[in-house]
Amino acid sequence: MEKKPTILIADDSSFMRKILMGILEESGYSKFIECGTGSECIEKCKSEHPDLVLLDIIMPGMDGLEALKKIGNAVPVLMVSAIGQEKYIEDAKKLGAKGYIIKPFQPNIVLGEIRKVLK
Amino acid sequence: MTERKINLPALAAEGSKKVKYAFYQMSKMNVDVSVVESKEIEINEFDSIINNFIEGSIVVASNIVSGVDGMSILCLQRGAALQLVDVLNQVKIGTTGVLKEIDRSAIKETLNILGNSFINAYSKFADQKIILSPPQLYTTSRVSEIFRNFKNKISKQSASSLMFSLKISIIGLEVEAKLYLIFREAITAQLKEAA
Numbered sequence: 325m326e327k328k329p330t331i332l333i334a335d336d337s338s339f340m341r342k343i344l345m346g347i348l349e350e351s352g353y354s355k356f357i358e359c360g361t362g363s364e365c366i367e368k369c370k371s372e373h374p375d376l377v378l379l380d381i382i383m384p385g386m387d388g389l390e391a392l393k394k395i396g397n398a399v400p401v402l403m404v405s406a407i408g409q410e411k412y413i414e415d416a417k418k419l420g421a422k423g424y425i426i427k428p429f430q431p432n433i434v435l436g437e438i439r440k441v442l443k
Numbered sequence: 444m445t446e447r448k449i450n451l452p453a454l455a456a457e458g459s460k461k462v463k464y465a466f467y468q469m470s471k472m473n474v475d476v477s478v479v480e481s482k483e484i485e486i487n488e489f490d491s492i493i494n495n496f497i498e499g500s501i502v503v504a505s506n507i508v509s510g511v512d513g514m515s516i517l518c519l520q521r522g523a524a525l526q527l528v529d530v531l532n533q534v535k536i537g538t539t540g541v542l543k544e545i546d547r548s549a550i551k552e553t554l555n556i557l558g559n560s561f562i563n564a565y566s567k568f569a570d571q572k573i574i575l576s577p578p579q580l581y582t583t584s585r586v587s588e589i590f591r592n593f594k595n596k597i598s599k600q601s602a603s604s605l606m607f608s609l610k611i612s613i614i615g616l617e618v619e620a621k622l623y624l625i626f627r628e629a630i631t632a633q634l635k636e637a638a
Contacts, residue, residue: 339548428468
Protein backbone atom coordinates (compact mmCIF):
# COMPACT_ATOMS: atom_id res chain seq x y z
CA MET A 325 0.00 0.00 0.00
CA GLU A 326 1.41 3.35 -1.06
CA LYS A 327 2.44 5.47 1.91
CA LYS A 328 0.70 8.86 1.95
CA PRO A 329 3.09 11.75 2.27
CA THR A 330 3.11 13.91 5.38
CA ILE A 331 2.94 17.61 4.56
CA LEU A 332 3.99 20.28 7.02
CA ILE A 333 2.17 23.60 6.52
CA ALA A 334 3.94 26.57 8.11
CA ASP A 335 1.86 29.77 8.01
CA ASP A 336 0.94 32.19 10.80
CA SER A 337 -2.59 32.42 9.35
CA SER A 338 -4.83 29.58 10.55
CA PHE A 339 -7.26 30.55 7.79
CA MET A 340 -4.66 30.06 5.05
CA ARG A 341 -3.58 26.73 6.58
CA LYS A 342 -7.25 25.69 6.45
CA ILE A 343 -7.54 26.73 2.78
CA LEU A 344 -4.38 24.86 1.84
CA MET A 345 -5.44 21.70 3.67
CA GLY A 346 -8.82 21.90 1.95
CA ILE A 347 -7.14 21.99 -1.47
CA LEU A 348 -4.86 19.08 -0.57
CA GLU A 349 -7.60 16.96 1.01
CA GLU A 350 -9.73 17.27 -2.12
CA SER A 351 -6.81 15.79 -4.00
CA GLY A 352 -6.35 12.85 -1.66
CA TYR A 353 -3.66 14.06 0.72
CA SER A 354 -4.57 13.40 4.34
CA LYS A 355 -1.53 13.65 6.61
CA PHE A 356 -0.78 17.16 7.78
CA ILE A 357 1.25 18.94 10.41
CA GLU A 358 0.59 22.62 11.10
CA CYS A 359 2.65 25.37 12.66
CA GLY A 360 2.62 29.14 12.80
CA THR A 361 6.25 30.29 13.00
CA GLY A 362 9.60 29.64 11.34
CA SER A 363 11.13 28.25 14.52
CA GLU A 364 8.20 25.86 15.07
CA CYS A 365 8.65 24.71 11.49
CA ILE A 366 12.29 23.83 12.12
CA GLU A 367 11.35 21.92 15.28
CA LYS A 368 8.60 20.00 13.46
CA CYS A 369 10.97 19.11 10.63
CA LYS A 370 13.35 17.58 13.17
CA SER A 371 10.72 15.78 15.25
CA GLU A 372 8.06 14.78 12.70
CA HIS A 373 10.14 14.21 9.54
CA PRO A 374 7.58 15.46 7.01
CA ASP A 375 7.92 14.56 3.33
CA LEU A 376 7.31 18.14 2.21
CA VAL A 377 7.11 21.61 3.77
CA LEU A 378 4.85 24.40 2.52
CA LEU A 379 6.49 27.46 4.08
CA ASP A 380 5.13 31.00 4.26
CA ILE A 381 7.72 33.78 3.93
CA ILE A 382 6.38 36.52 6.19
CA MET A 383 5.80 35.18 9.69
CA PRO A 384 6.30 36.68 13.14
CA GLY A 385 9.73 36.04 14.64
CA MET A 386 11.81 33.94 12.29
CA ASP A 387 10.62 34.42 8.72
CA GLY A 388 10.34 31.74 6.09
CA LEU A 389 13.59 32.55 4.28
CA GLU A 390 15.53 32.24 7.56
CA ALA A 391 13.76 28.97 8.34
CA LEU A 392 14.53 27.72 4.83
CA LYS A 393 18.25 28.36 5.39
CA LYS A 394 18.15 26.28 8.59
CA ILE A 395 16.09 23.45 7.08
CA GLY A 396 18.62 23.14 4.26
CA ASN A 397 18.28 19.91 2.30
CA ALA A 398 16.69 17.94 5.15
CA VAL A 399 13.26 18.09 3.52
CA PRO A 400 11.97 19.60 0.26
CA VAL A 401 10.38 23.03 0.71
CA LEU A 402 7.87 24.95 -1.37
CA MET A 403 7.60 28.63 -0.43
CA VAL A 404 4.04 29.98 -0.13
CA SER A 405 3.59 33.71 0.13
CA ALA A 406 1.42 36.69 -0.70
CA ILE A 407 4.52 38.40 -2.05
CA GLY A 408 4.43 38.34 -5.81
CA GLN A 409 7.82 39.81 -6.49
CA GLU A 410 10.20 37.98 -8.74
CA LYS A 411 13.25 39.06 -6.74
CA TYR A 412 12.06 37.06 -3.70
CA ILE A 413 11.35 34.04 -5.84
CA GLU A 414 14.99 34.05 -6.87
CA ASP A 415 16.14 34.48 -3.24
CA ALA A 416 14.08 31.48 -2.16
CA LYS A 417 15.35 29.29 -4.99
CA LYS A 418 18.97 30.22 -4.24
CA LEU A 419 18.37 29.11 -0.66
CA GLY A 420 17.16 25.73 -1.86
CA ALA A 421 13.38 26.07 -2.24
CA LYS A 422 12.06 23.58 -4.78
CA GLY A 423 9.31 25.92 -5.94
CA TYR A 424 7.26 28.98 -5.13
CA ILE A 425 3.49 29.44 -4.85
CA ILE A 426 1.90 32.87 -4.60
CA LYS A 427 -1.22 33.48 -2.47
CA PRO A 428 -4.04 33.42 -3.21
CA PHE A 429 -3.13 30.26 -4.96
CA GLN A 430 -4.74 28.34 -7.74
CA PRO A 431 -5.36 24.75 -6.66
CA ASN A 432 -4.01 23.32 -9.93
CA ILE A 433 -0.74 25.23 -9.46
CA VAL A 434 -0.41 24.16 -5.81
CA LEU A 435 -1.05 20.53 -6.67
CA GLY A 436 1.22 20.66 -9.69
CA GLU A 437 4.13 22.02 -7.67
CA ILE A 438 3.59 19.44 -4.93
CA ARG A 439 3.49 16.56 -7.41
CA LYS A 440 6.73 17.77 -9.01
CA VAL A 441 8.48 17.64 -5.65
CA LEU A 442 6.98 14.42 -4.34
CA LYS A 443 7.38 12.31 -7.49
CA MET B 444 16.94 56.36 -7.62
CA THR B 445 15.59 57.06 -11.08
CA GLU B 446 12.40 59.12 -10.97
CA ARG B 447 9.56 57.15 -12.43
CA LYS B 448 6.15 58.48 -13.25
CA ILE B 449 3.37 56.62 -11.52
CA ASN B 450 -0.16 57.02 -12.77
CA LEU B 451 -2.47 56.70 -9.74
CA PRO B 452 -5.58 55.57 -11.67
CA ALA B 453 -3.50 52.90 -13.43
CA LEU B 454 -2.06 51.78 -10.09
CA ALA B 455 -5.60 51.62 -8.66
CA ALA B 456 -6.79 49.55 -11.63
CA GLU B 457 -3.86 47.13 -11.31
CA GLY B 458 -4.40 46.74 -7.56
CA SER B 459 -8.13 46.13 -7.87
CA LYS B 460 -7.56 43.55 -10.60
CA LYS B 461 -5.31 41.62 -8.22
CA VAL B 462 -7.84 41.94 -5.38
CA LYS B 463 -10.65 40.64 -7.59
CA TYR B 464 -8.59 37.58 -8.44
CA ALA B 465 -7.66 37.07 -4.79
CA PHE B 466 -11.25 37.20 -3.59
CA TYR B 467 -12.37 34.81 -6.29
CA GLN B 468 -9.72 32.30 -5.25
CA MET B 469 -10.69 32.56 -1.59
CA SER B 470 -14.47 32.62 -1.90
CA LYS B 471 -14.93 30.68 -5.19
CA MET B 472 -17.44 33.36 -6.14
CA ASN B 473 -17.42 35.99 -8.81
CA VAL B 474 -16.40 39.20 -7.15
CA ASP B 475 -16.51 42.69 -8.49
CA VAL B 476 -13.90 45.05 -7.07
CA SER B 477 -13.95 48.71 -7.94
CA VAL B 478 -11.83 51.57 -6.74
CA VAL B 479 -14.42 54.25 -6.07
CA GLU B 480 -11.83 56.86 -5.28
CA SER B 481 -8.04 57.08 -5.18
CA LYS B 482 -6.09 60.11 -4.10
CA GLU B 483 -3.08 61.40 -2.28
CA ILE B 484 -3.62 62.70 1.24
CA GLU B 485 -1.32 64.99 3.19
CA ILE B 486 -0.04 63.48 6.41
CA ASN B 487 -1.67 66.14 8.61
CA GLU B 488 -5.03 65.41 7.02
CA PHE B 489 -4.50 61.77 7.81
CA ASP B 490 -4.62 62.43 11.56
CA SER B 491 -8.27 63.44 11.42
CA ILE B 492 -9.07 60.54 9.08
CA ILE B 493 -7.85 58.02 11.62
CA ASN B 494 -9.61 59.83 14.45
CA ASN B 495 -12.83 59.57 12.47
CA PHE B 496 -12.69 55.82 11.98
CA ILE B 497 -16.04 54.57 13.27
CA GLU B 498 -15.60 52.98 16.68
CA GLY B 499 -15.71 49.23 16.45
CA SER B 500 -14.37 49.21 12.91
CA ILE B 501 -11.99 46.47 11.94
CA VAL B 502 -8.54 47.88 11.27
CA VAL B 503 -5.62 45.90 9.94
CA ALA B 504 -2.20 47.49 9.88
CA SER B 505 1.18 46.39 8.60
CA ASN B 506 4.55 48.08 8.52
CA ILE B 507 6.64 48.15 5.40
CA VAL B 508 9.68 46.11 6.37
CA SER B 509 11.67 46.38 3.18
CA GLY B 510 12.19 49.03 0.58
CA VAL B 511 10.95 52.24 2.17
CA ASP B 512 9.59 53.61 5.44
CA GLY B 513 5.87 53.25 5.52
CA MET B 514 2.81 51.42 6.63
CA SER B 515 -0.43 50.09 5.31
CA ILE B 516 -3.76 50.56 7.09
CA LEU B 517 -7.02 48.94 6.06
CA CYS B 518 -10.34 49.81 7.59
CA LEU B 519 -13.82 48.42 7.21
CA GLN B 520 -16.88 48.54 9.41
CA ARG B 521 -17.47 45.62 11.75
CA GLY B 522 -20.75 44.59 10.13
CA ALA B 523 -19.06 44.44 6.75
CA ALA B 524 -16.24 42.35 8.21
CA LEU B 525 -18.72 39.83 9.65
CA GLN B 526 -20.43 39.54 6.28
CA LEU B 527 -17.08 39.00 4.60
CA VAL B 528 -16.31 36.19 7.03
CA ASP B 529 -19.63 34.54 6.16
CA VAL B 530 -18.75 34.70 2.46
CA LEU B 531 -15.27 33.27 3.04
CA ASN B 532 -16.68 30.49 5.21
CA GLN B 533 -19.38 29.90 2.58
CA VAL B 534 -22.23 30.19 5.07
CA LYS B 535 -25.42 32.25 5.05
CA ILE B 536 -24.88 35.98 5.44
CA GLY B 537 -25.66 36.94 9.02
CA THR B 538 -24.34 33.68 10.51
CA THR B 539 -21.23 35.08 12.13
CA GLY B 540 -21.88 37.24 15.17
CA VAL B 541 -18.79 36.80 17.26
CA LEU B 542 -15.40 36.51 15.61
CA LYS B 543 -13.57 33.31 16.53
CA GLU B 544 -9.80 33.05 16.13
CA ILE B 545 -10.07 31.51 12.68
CA ASP B 546 -12.52 34.25 11.62
CA ARG B 547 -10.04 36.90 12.76
CA SER B 548 -7.39 35.03 10.81
CA ALA B 549 -9.66 35.05 7.75
CA ILE B 550 -10.17 38.82 7.95
CA LYS B 551 -6.48 39.50 8.55
CA GLU B 552 -5.42 37.30 5.68
CA THR B 553 -8.05 38.68 3.31
CA LEU B 554 -7.11 42.25 4.07
CA ASN B 555 -3.42 41.27 3.97
CA ILE B 556 -3.91 40.03 0.44
CA LEU B 557 -5.84 43.19 -0.39
CA GLY B 558 -3.03 45.39 0.97
CA ASN B 559 -0.37 43.31 -0.76
CA SER B 560 -2.26 43.53 -4.05
CA PHE B 561 -1.90 47.29 -4.02
CA ILE B 562 1.64 47.19 -2.66
CA ASN B 563 2.60 44.79 -5.46
CA ALA B 564 0.98 47.11 -7.99
CA TYR B 565 2.91 50.05 -6.51
CA SER B 566 6.16 48.04 -6.50
CA LYS B 567 5.66 47.23 -10.16
CA PHE B 568 5.11 50.88 -11.07
CA ALA B 569 7.92 52.17 -8.84
CA ASP B 570 10.28 49.28 -9.67
CA GLN B 571 10.99 48.92 -5.97
CA LYS B 572 10.92 45.88 -3.70
CA ILE B 573 8.42 46.47 -0.88
CA ILE B 574 7.33 43.93 1.71
CA LEU B 575 4.67 44.27 4.39
CA SER B 576 5.03 42.84 7.91
CA PRO B 577 2.53 40.23 9.14
CA PRO B 578 -0.80 42.06 9.49
CA GLN B 579 -2.28 42.76 12.89
CA LEU B 580 -5.85 43.56 13.87
CA TYR B 581 -6.27 46.71 15.95
CA THR B 582 -8.95 48.74 17.64
CA THR B 583 -9.46 52.23 16.25
CA SER B 584 -7.88 53.85 19.32
CA ARG B 585 -4.83 51.59 19.14
CA VAL B 586 -4.24 52.34 15.46
CA SER B 587 -4.29 56.08 16.24
CA GLU B 588 -1.48 55.47 18.71
CA ILE B 589 0.47 53.37 16.23
CA PHE B 590 0.15 56.00 13.56
CA ARG B 591 1.32 58.74 15.97
CA ASN B 592 4.41 56.63 16.80
CA PHE B 593 5.07 56.14 13.13
CA LYS B 594 4.72 59.85 12.43
CA ASN B 595 7.13 60.67 15.27
CA LYS B 596 9.67 58.28 13.80
CA ILE B 597 9.66 60.12 10.49
CA SER B 598 9.08 63.58 11.88
CA LYS B 599 12.11 65.01 10.12
CA GLN B 600 10.73 64.02 6.75
CA SER B 601 7.39 64.96 5.32
CA ALA B 602 5.20 62.08 4.38
CA SER B 603 1.97 61.59 2.56
CA SER B 604 -0.56 58.88 2.05
CA LEU B 605 -2.34 57.23 -0.81
CA MET B 606 -5.97 56.34 -0.20
CA PHE B 607 -7.96 53.78 -2.14
CA SER B 608 -11.66 53.53 -1.42
CA LEU B 609 -12.81 50.08 -2.48
CA LYS B 610 -16.20 48.59 -3.13
CA ILE B 611 -16.27 44.79 -3.11
CA SER B 612 -19.43 43.19 -4.45
CA ILE B 613 -20.11 39.48 -3.89
CA ILE B 614 -23.53 37.86 -4.56
CA GLY B 615 -25.42 41.04 -3.87
CA LEU B 616 -23.36 41.89 -0.82
CA GLU B 617 -21.46 45.18 -0.98
CA VAL B 618 -18.53 45.75 1.31
CA GLU B 619 -16.68 49.02 1.46
CA ALA B 620 -13.11 49.22 2.65
CA LYS B 621 -10.51 51.94 2.70
CA LEU B 622 -6.85 51.23 2.16
CA TYR B 623 -4.19 53.75 3.11
CA LEU B 624 -0.58 53.39 2.02
CA ILE B 625 1.67 55.81 3.85
CA PHE B 626 5.11 56.61 2.48
CA ARG B 627 7.79 59.25 2.73
CA GLU B 628 7.13 62.23 0.52
CA ALA B 629 9.99 61.40 -1.85
CA ILE B 630 8.03 58.35 -2.93
CA THR B 631 4.62 59.88 -3.48
CA ALA B 632 6.20 62.92 -5.20
CA GLN B 633 6.49 60.67 -8.21
CA LEU B 634 2.72 60.57 -8.43
CA LYS B 635 2.41 64.32 -8.59
CA GLU B 636 4.53 64.40 -11.71
CA ALA B 637 2.12 62.06 -13.44
CA ALA B 638 -1.04 63.92 -12.40
